[in-house]
Amino acid sequence: MSSTKKLKLEELGRIDVETFKETKKTPLVVVLDNVRSMHNVGAIFRTADAFLIEKIVLCGITPQPPHREIQKAALGATESVDWVYEKNITEALQNLKTETFKIIGIEQTSNSEIITNYTIDKTQKYALVLGNEVDGLSEEALPYYDTFLEIPQLGTKHSLNVSVCGGIVMWEFFKNLS
Template sequence: MSSTKKLKLEELGRIDIETFKQTQKTPLVVVLDNVRSMHNVGAIFRTADAFLLEKIILCGITPQPPHREIHKAALGATESVDWIYEKDIATALQNLKVDNFQILGIEQTSDSKMITDYSINKEEKYALVLGNEVDGLSEEALSEYDAFLEIPQLGTKHSLNVSVCGGIVMWEFFKSL
């Protein structure tokens, strides 16, 4: 018989929002380009909180907090993770370039690399851009990207849910940064 026990919430040693705000962040920004699902937005916030991301940029039709449906998935992470809204994706990406971010589109393109083959440099800052659930990244901003990454998929489906994809790429970068 194992002596393993599940930890109670108070045993997890989680930081409060004020401590989170003051903690050094992972040099990683997530940009949501016309992501329509409030569940996906909330789940991205929750994952960004887990990995201490610098901020989230919501673009286009992406819903913004506060909203009950976002909160259901975010569980308060909209209060801890910094975020801004930028109507135009190209403007958001140009602003990130001015701040020396490498702009990485998470998309299957003719030029995309497998994320497992991409070298993450600890000296760089990265912006990971996730696109719309159906249409992917906005066509008009494709020239703004430094590279496109995709996640290896071996089954019959050609894509992952946006929040699942976001979690995978955030983890890959968090591990290295």
């Protein structure tokens, strides 16, 4: 019989919110472009906390904390991860470009690249933009992107849930930038 045991919460050695705020962040911003589900927003906050993401930018109809439905999935991550609201996606992307972020749209386009083939530069800051659950990225903002990445999918479905997609993409960038 194995001597493996599950760790209790107090054995995980997690940092508190104040320590999180002072910890060096992954040079990564996640932008939510009209993501409508509060559960998806909360899940993205929780994943952003796990990977020390610099900030989340909520755009358009994306719901903002505090809200009970966001909190259900975020489990307090709305307190640790910095976030801002920008009504207009194109203004949000322009601001990030001014701050020298490379703008990466997570979308299936005519010229998107498979994420595992994309070279992530450790000296670069990135903004990953996730779109609406049905319509994807806003059409009017397409000219502002430096590149588009997609996650390879081999089954019958044409897309992943936006929070699952966000988790995969954040992990891919985190492991290459940290």
